Amino acid sequence: MAKSKVVSIDEAMEKIHSGQTLMVPGFVNCGVPQTLIAAILERGYTDLNIISNNTSVKGKGIGKLVHANRIKHITCSHIGNNTETVEKVVAGEINVTFVPQGTLCERIRAGGAGIGGILTPTGLGTPVEEGKQVIEINGKKYLLELPLRADVAIIHAYKADKIGNCIYHRTARNFNQIMATAADFVIVEAEEIVEVGELDPDIIVTPGCLVDMVVQARLEDRDE
Amino acid sequence: MAKSKVVSIDEAMEKIHSGQTLMVPGFVNCGVPQTLIAAILERGYTDLNIISNNTSVKGKGIGKLVHANRIKHITCSHIGNNTETVEKVVAGEINVTFVPQGTLCERIRAGGAGIGGILTPTGLGTPVEEGKQVIEINGKKYLLELPLRADVAIIHAYKADKIGNCIYHRTARNFNQIMATAADFVIVEAEEIVEVGELDPDIIVTPGCLVDMVVQARLEDRDE
Amino acid sequence: MNSREFIAKRTAKFFNDGDLVNLGIGMPTLCLNYLPEDVDIWIQSENGVIGLDGTPKEGEYADPDIVDASGSISTMRVGGCCFDSFTSFGLIRGGHVNVTVLGAYEVDQEGNLANWSVPGKTVAGMGGAMDLVSGAQLVIVMTMHCDKYGNPKILKKCTLPLTAVNEVDYIVTELCVLHHTEEGLVLEELAPGVTVEEVVSKTDAELIIPEKIGSME
Amino acid sequence: MNSREFIAKRTAKFFNDGDLVNLGIGMPTLCLNYLPEDVDIWIQSENGVIGLDGTPKEGEYADPDIVDASGSISTMRVGGCCFDSFTSFGLIRGGHVNVTVLGAYEVDQEGNLANWSVPGKTVAGMGGAMDLVSGAQLVIVMTMHCDKYGNPKILKKCTLPLTAVNEVDYIVTELCVLHHTEEGLVLEELAPGVTVEEVVSKTDAELIIPEKIGSME
Numbered sequence: 001m002a003k004s005k006v007v008s009i010d011e012a013m014e015k016i017h018s019g020q021t022l023m024v025p026g027f028v029n030c031g032v033p034q035t036l037i038a039a040i041l042e043r044g045y046t047d048l049n050i051i052s053n054n055t056s057v058k059g060k061g062i063g064k065l066v067h068a069n070r071i072k073h074i075t076c077s078h079i080g081n082n083t084e085t086v087e088k089v090v091a092g093e094i095n096v097t098f099v100p101q102g103t104l105c106e107r108i109r110a111g112g113a114g115i116g117g118i119l120t121p122t123g124l125g126t127p128v129e130e131g132k133q134v135i136e137i138n139g140k141k142y143l144l145e146l147p148l149r150a151d152v153a154i155i156h157a158y159k160a161d162k163i164g165n166c167i168y169h170r171t172a173r174n175f176n177q178i179m180a181t182a183a184d185f186v187i188v189e190a191e192e193i194v195e196v197g198e199l200d201p202d203i204i205v206t207p208g209c210l211v212d213m214v215v216q217a218r219l220e221d222r223d224e
Numbered sequence: 225m226a227k228s229k230v231v232s233i234d235e236a237m238e239k240i241h242s243g244q245t246l247m248v249p250g251f252v253n254c255g256v257p258q259t260l261i262a263a264i265l266e267r268g269y270t271d272l273n274i275i276s277n278n279t280s281v282k283g284k285g286i287g288k289l290v291h292a293n294r295i296k297h298i299t300c301s302h303i304g305n306n307t308e309t310v311e312k313v314v315a316g317e318i319n320v321t322f323v324p325q326g327t328l329c330e331r332i333r334a335g336g337a338g339i340g341g342i343l344t345p346t347g348l349g350t351p352v353e354e355g356k357q358v359i360e361i362n363g364k365k366y367l368l369e370l371p372l373r374a375d376v377a378i379i380h381a382y383k384a385d386k387i388g389n390c391i392y393h394r395t396a397r398n399f400n401q402i403m404a405t406a407a408d409f410v411i412v413e414a415e416e417i418v419e420v421g422e423l424d425p426d427i428i429v430t431p432g433c434l435v436d437m438v439v440q441a442r443l444e445d446r447d448e
Numbered sequence: 449m450n451s452r453e454f455i456a457k458r459t460a461k462f463f464n465d466g467d468l469v470n471l472g473i474g475m476p477t478l479c480l481n482y483l484p485e486d487v488d489i490w491i492q493s494e495n496g497v498i499g500l501d502g503t504p505k506e507g508e509y510a511d512p513d514i515v516d517a518s519g520s521i522s523t524m525r526v527g528g529c530c531f532d533s534f535t536s537f538g539l540i541r542g543g544h545v546n547v548t549v550l551g552a553y554e555v556d557q558e559g560n561l562a563n564w565s566v567p568g569k570t571v572a573g574m575g576g577a578m579d580l581v582s583g584a585q586l587v588i589v590m591t592m593h594c595d596k597y598g599n600p601k602i603l604k605k606c607t608l609p610l611t612a613v614n615e616v617d618y619i620v621t622e623l624c625v626l627h628h629t630e631e632g633l634v635l636e637e638l639a640p641g642v643t644v645e646e647v648v649s650k651t652d653a654e655l656i657i658p659e660k661i662g663s664m665e
Numbered sequence: 666m667n668s669r670e671f672i673a674k675r676t677a678k679f680f681n682d683g684d685l686v687n688l689g690i691g692m693p694t695l696c697l698n699y700l701p702e703d704v705d706i707w708i709q710s711e712n713g714v715i716g717l718d719g720t721p722k723e724g725e726y727a728d729p730d731i732v733d734a735s736g737s738i739s740t741m742r743v744g745g746c747c748f749d750s751f752t753s754f755g756l757i758r759g760g761h762v763n764v765t766v767l768g769a770y771e772v773d774q775e776g777n778l779a780n781w782s783v784p785g786k787t788v789a790g791m792g793g794a795m796d797l798v799s800g801a802q803l804v805i806v807m808t809m810h811c812d813k814y815g816n817p818k819i820l821k822k823c824t825l826p827l828t829a830v831n832e833v834d835y836i837v838t839e840l841c842v843l844h845h846t847e848e849g850l851v852l853e854e855l856a857p858g859v860t861v862e863e864v865v866s867k868t869d870a871e872l873i874i875p876e877k878i879g880s881m882e
Contacts, residue, residue, distance in 0.1 A: 019705045
């Protein structure tokens with residue numbers, strides 16, 4: 001019988017350290033792993049390198065890490081929804097690397113799928129092109145974009161079974177699935193943890209083999 | 225209200241012509257669009273360029289097109305399950321280009337997602353490398369693999385709603401989803417056609433926007 | 449009808465029945481109020497959804513897991529579906545989105561667009577704009593013809609960091625419709641009461657003036 | 666226990682509890698009969714499934730939509746899941762498959778494998794073998810030490826078209842276990858009653874013979 005991957009939040013936090021690179025899903029503040037972020041804050045981890053699409057909104061979700069000065073560098077597509085992130089970036093307190101959102105998706109997926117790089121027209125002739133190799137194929141130019149990986153990915157699932165098979169709810173899926181493929185260690189928080197077998201094999205989005213630990217998400221960590 | 229895409233098999237067949245490049249999903253003979261293949265045979269279309277993972281087994285599925293000499297060229301990963309395909313390839317009656325299965329997936333998906341090419345270590349130092357650009361990144365070598373597209377993709381769904389949203393059953397999903405993204409025209413045959421709204425938005429695999437026509441799959445076309 | 453609404457009404461006429469459309473935040477969403485009769489479109493949002501259907505009505509359940517491109521809670525229509533960001537941008541970059549409508553800081557006669565960065569002023573990031581502009585089949589820029597100081601926004605050459613090169617198809621303003629072709633920017637339509645001279649005087653870009661110019665409605 | 670079973674039994678000892686394992690068609694599937702106690706593995710098949718569980722038993726429903734890598738109807742265990750081929754090869758190529766076990770036509774001291782093409786004889790195609798060998802964390806080749814004519818299959822250099830370069834980790838035969846390291850092929854274990862001399866005489870590859878050699882069991 002397959003072993004349960006369900007652990008306490010304390011056990012999960014042993015896998016995170018200051019200075020690590022973390023993948024944190026979420027679009028604005030939807031689909032963000034609120035419980036794991038609260039636990040990271042509580043544990044005092046700092047100097048984090050964050051790979052995320054954005055930084056939620058001021059004081060919420062990933063914005064809590066911004067507010068508490070736990071982030072050294074962010075690789076993301078957008079910070080405009082969080083005025084505090086913008087202030088700290090302008091003040092030089094957080095470094096940021098902007099990546100077009102679709103390219104960010106491709107780079108994370110490449111990191112998780114053993115792809116050495118992908119060619120895209122997105123960003124050609126823009127500041128995104130700087131420092132990158134341009135490859136021409138049949139007269140059409142493309143930027144060569146390289147894979148991204150992280151030490152740990154923290155994931156927010158709607159339901160996870162005890163061996164880590166996950167499903168997501170509506171647009172809360174966003175970056176969760178690809179980030180679960182591209183980190184050395186994957187921690188899932190689930191709104192509901194169910195028995196193995198309760199999820200139809202055809203609707204599982206993240207196979208349990210990608211997941212190392214499952215924790216129960218806490219309702220009190222969820223932003224209103 | 226959204227318009228129904230459900231048509232007769234005859235209407236769907238108007239979109240196919242001899243000499244076209246067709247994407248045909250299926251792994252051995254699972255997940256193959258049997259009804260659309262039967263209709264193509266009946267219509268007499270020939271000189272087809274097929275992009276498929278393999279050619280089913282002798283006399284079944286894609287093997288019916290092989291048997292009836294309708295195929296000019298196949299791009300696939302494997303023909304070993306169909307002795308008749310092997311014979312015709314050896315006899316020079318069908319041309320074949322072998323692509324590693326994972327690379328085939330990536331190339332089709334690249335064709336459907338606007339990716340100009342992907343870098344993979346698969347095939348390095350093997351006959352697959354011939355004629356391809358080798359790109360070195362941080363001392364590691366990769367093959368540059370280019371996108372594949374087709375004129376028409378014929379898809380087998382478990383259920384489709386009337387506007388083309390599709391779900392698949394178990395391992396019959398295989399190449400269906402990516403092929404539905406990578407052709408100029410997409411025809412779905414569904415075991416069951418349901419009303420719009422009957423499929424949960426979270427479990428839909430192929431969004432209806434990718435699908436041009438939906439036809440009812442016929443039980444009598446299914447290989448036993 | 450104010451200028452923004454006038455622009456939205458004209459822009460909505462570009463949509464064909466069944467189109468998958470991505471509308472940028474702000475003015476582009478106004479197009480939904482002016483859909484032509486018999487034109488049913490599907491709204492795609494880059495965060496992974498087809499079939500967004502506006503903010504929840506009073507008393508309707510507001511699901512925090514259904515948000516639009518600005519992160520605001522939205523509803524979905526029957527027949528819509530959800531998927532992950534990777535799939536979403538596969539659709540966008542693969543040319544499966546029929547129309548994308550965006551705002552502009554600047555747009556130029558070469559079809560270049562700048563709408564994400566004003567160095568020294570904002571550091572918002574490009575989000576999905578670069579992907580949308582380089583991936584969608586039809587790229588429509590909706591913008592007031594001049595900025596709030598009266599300076600032209602339609603230029604010979606953009607000065608701000610670009611969103612994409614040579615991707616804009618149409619520019620719709622309160623004065624006119626411009627079509628970016630291989631030959632350059634063609635003045636295709638004029639708003640009622642607007643003259644060619646007025647458009648030319650308020651435009652930095654060189655315009656191609658055809659013999660017959662349509663009327664914006 | 667015949668030679669094939671003996672090889673399978675030893676190979677199965679490479680599996681750790683919870684491993685995701687891809688077993689090639691034929692001899693590799695025999696490993697399932699020899700799983701160590703307390704080791705529960707998940708079978709991944711490249712056509713898009715985790716949790717394959719053997720052929721349907723008599724009277725059990727045979728679902729034609731659940732097939733294994735040979736296309737034969739199979740069953741799934743509780744907790745397994747299905748996905749498309751693109752996702753499947755993302756798992757394989759992304760290093761998420763812990764172990765892949767395959768047969769060989771030839772394998773050499775540089776860790777090269779040839780198992781898909783014999784020019785002039787077969788034109789089967791490589792299927793997913795190249796992806797599996799270049800992507801999986803641990804690559805184990807199961808093979809009879811010599812071919813049916815008594816010729817060595819473990820060579821200095823493969824002569825057939827390769828499946829992958831420098832990817833093989835272990836070779837398990839009825840005579841021994843060979844470990845491919847940066848230094849070369851190390852003779853790590855001998856089958857009961859087999860001598861170093863016998864292995865060397867039946868092997869074309871150069872072997873590194875350590876002072877202490879384990880016993881295959």
